[in-house]
Amino acid sequence: MSLVRSGGNVFDPLSLDFWASADPLGVVRPLAEQCPVLTNVRVDWKETPDAHVFRADLPGVKKDAARVEVEDGGVLVISGERAREEAGEGEAWRLVERSSGGFRRRFRLPRGARLDQVRASMEDGVLTVTVPKEEAKKPQVRAVEISG
Template sequence: MLNRWDPFAELNRLTDQLMTGRPVARVFEPPVDIVEEASAYELRAELPGFGPDEVEIEVDKGVLTISGERHREKEEEGKAYRRVERVYGRFTRSFSLPDSVDADAIAAEMKHGVLTVRLPKRPAATPKKIAVHSTEEVKSAA
């Protein structure tokens, strides 16, 4: 499974940083682990603070896309932030699926801030013999 990288997005970020002389705000991109087992792949994404209803998963044309949005907490009157390190905003992660994945059997669950997506593999095709039949009538010798 491959992560679909957008080189132009990275180029735009680096160009902005170079032109302004200051670092560009980070984009929220949850870290992902992908594990292959004999019968399935398992993708795990760290999404602390997200509920199952705040994450969208879609499969289209062999690409699995996970997206969601982390909203900034409302600032309270009389409080001033001295440091903000958490990243907010919309995220999208896309992964090309191997042909062996059964897209109709994909399942996902969220537990303790970790999204687990199970991607079952289709059974491997096994060789089989095909009988050859004739559609011609056999004429008997007279």
């Protein structure tokens, strides 16, 4: 049986956004207090033997409008903005369902992540961020002479 996590980042305890939204008394603040304009961005995080791979669905976001950063303490930040399409002269919107505005997701990376070798690429509206892992060190074994 596999565990699949779905839903927004406010209810995802592995996302730092979940913990940032709680006050010292444990009450969760509304999203509007964290970020005035927030687009719900879905992110998948897969761990392979060699790396941590993040895939974010960013339809309608241009490559130069997306940002990937690594903060002190090993925090990966995926952020950016989806521009709102303005109605031209003589045009009027009848229905607007696609969201626009800024987004930001933060993830604390586990120990052993190679923060200096993070790579990112974007294709067909999907941002892929790869964070390589340090090679597992094999334990050195040395014989100890037994006296007596």
